[in-house]
Amino acid sequence: MKKISHGLIKSSLIGLTLVQALSSQAYFDKQQYLSEDTLLMTGQTKKSLQTDDIQDKKSRASIVRILDNVMATINKSAEIYGPIYRHDTRNSENYGDEIVKIILKSAHAKAKRYLDEGNPQAYYAFLALSLTVPNQEGLFVHFREVDSDRDYCNDERSTGENIKSSKAKDQFQAALNGEGGKKLFGIFNRNKESEGFLVKCKDLRGEKKYRQLIVGGSDGSDVGMFQLSALWHFDEFLNKGKYDSVKQTVDYGLNYLRQQFHHGYRNAATKYTCFLDENQNIDYFKLIRGSWSAYNGGPSQKCRFADKEGPYAGHDNGFKKNLDITLNLNDGGFFGFASDSTLDLSPAVRAAVEEVVTNLEKKTNSASALQSLLDS
Numbered sequence: 001m002k003k004i005s006h007g008l009i010k011s012s013l014i015g016l017t018l019v020q021a022l023s024s025q026a027y028f029d030k031q032q033y034l035s036e037d038t039l040l041m042t043g044q045t046k047k048s049l050q051t052d053d054i055q056d057k058k059s060r061a062s063i064v065r066i067l068d069n070v071m072a073t074i075n076k077s078a079e080i081y082g083p084i085y086r087h088d089t090r091n092s093e094n095y096g097d098e099i100v101k102i103i104l105k106s107a108h109a110k111a112k113r114y115l116d117e118g119n120p121q122a123y124y125a126f127l128a129l130s131l132t133v134p135n136q137e138g139l140f141v142h143f144r145e146v147d148s149d150r151d152y153c154n155d156e157r158s159t160g161e162n163i164k165s166s167k168a169k170d171q172f173q174a175a176l177n178g179e180g181g182k183k184l185f186g187i188f189n190r191n192k193e194s195e196g197f198l199v200k201c202k203d204l205r206g207e208k209k210y211r212q213l214i215v216g217g218s219d220g221s222d223v224g225m226f227q228l229s230a231l232w233h234f235d236e237f238l239n240k241g242k243y244d245s246v247k248q249t250v251d252y253g254l255n256y257l258r259q260q261f262h263h264g265y266r267n268a269a270t271k272y273t274c275f276l277d278e279n280q281n282i283d284y285f286k287l288i289r290g291s292w293s294a295y296n297g298g299p300s301q302k303c304r305f306a307d308k309e310g311p312y313a314g315h316d317n318g319f320k321k322n323l324d325i326t327l328n329l330n331d332g333g334f335f336g337f338a339s340d341s342t343l344d345l346s347p348a349v350r351a352a353v354e355e356v357v358t359n360l361e362k363k364t365n366s367a368s369a370l371q372s373l374l375d376s
Contacts (some may be wrong), residue, residue: 012073028242063341064138065088068151071157071212074174075199080211082246084143096335096343099140099246100353101373102128104251108374110226112260120365125284126261126337127356128326129291130254136292136322137216137253138225139337142246144212152210153201156220160230163221168231171220175230175238197244226253260294261287264298264302274303283362285316285323332356349373 047211064087074080094133107130114122134140137235146152150270160172166284178195197213204210215251216222220232225241242248268282270273275290277283286305293316305316329335336343345353351369359365 006070008067029219041222043059055301064335066139067141067144067214068215069154070157070216070220071154072215073153073201073204074143074208074211074213075197076204076211078197078211078244080244081248082142082209084145085141086145091342091344094344094346099134099343100131100335100345100349101376102247102250103134103254104352104356104370105374106130106247106254108160110254115365119363121274121284121363122265122282123363124328124356124360125288126258128323128360129257129261129288131356132288132323132326133253133257133292133295134225134250135325135337137222137227138214140225140343141214144214144224146210146212147293148204148207148210150201152212153204155309157215158200160220163230164219165221165231168229171234171238172223174231174233174366175241175362176218177222183359197241224253227251227257228253228256231282257291257295260299260302261291263287263299264290264294274306281308286325289316289320292316303352327357330361 049078069084080100083093083095086093102129107127111126111130113124114120114126155179159177160169163169163172176196176198178197187375198215214224214226214227217229222228223238225246226249228237230238230251233256237243237252242252246338264272264275264287265282266289269280272290275282275286277286289305290302292301293312294302296315296319297304297312301312304310304312305319307313307324325333325335329350330353334342335345335350348369352373354365355367355370359367
């Protein structure tokens, strides 16, 4: 097994204003979109259900039910880049493999400096974090395609109608509805078609399929697989149209996430002692959790996860459950939102993610499968 070693290449980080630094990254609470019956289907009772038919119904009851409530519909003329989630064919189309490759290649580019510093555990901690956050935030879904059933189309999500912050709404609409932002057809639009990236249902009459973008948060102001706030991520993400690409969204989201991780890593001994173990060394599992607390609640919230009685303890416990899903990958665990909606991985890709977890847990750096994925 060969070790990964690369020269240092600095990655550009997203600049934050003081106001942004104090902001809160909205939390995508999947549970709020599930009915009581659906919640029962995702609880302990699912363990007793065995047949493939029932498993498929459970899968639809959980992830599809959630997605139905957080998807905005894309203009038929818009170009989009990257894998598209189709529930029934996700595994035959190797959706899981494509998502993992995009995530790990981007995460590697941002974390390889830790290898150069002789700290592979920090490197694997960031890779494990990078495999967890897109599940926590967006269920590993950026784009989805469904049949053109009116029940799948939500004008309020597509237009940002329910966004509470007036500034966030203006910025969402400017970037995604053609209201002064990026437009698909230029200044002149002789066909009177909607110029926005996201459109109302009436603009897609006659189409056989709907392509959709995940737009979550309680009011629909968080965009993409990384649930990036329209309020705080306008200039460098929304206004530059990076949402039309899975890779660009992952790159941007992981840049912001690495800011939180790196600041905690560099300042653990002086500012963030919640990341230290009993021997005053960095506990990388705590650093992972604190990095997401900051991603979710703002940079000042890195130690929020340690407050078990705090108002956001439920958020941090939810992230820990998804982190446990990631950490269980080298012990036969599933990859995806839940065991009933698994994203299958090929043996080669599965071996790579297992190496990430094993190296993190055992403090090793044997990663031939990961290196093969990075070289592919």
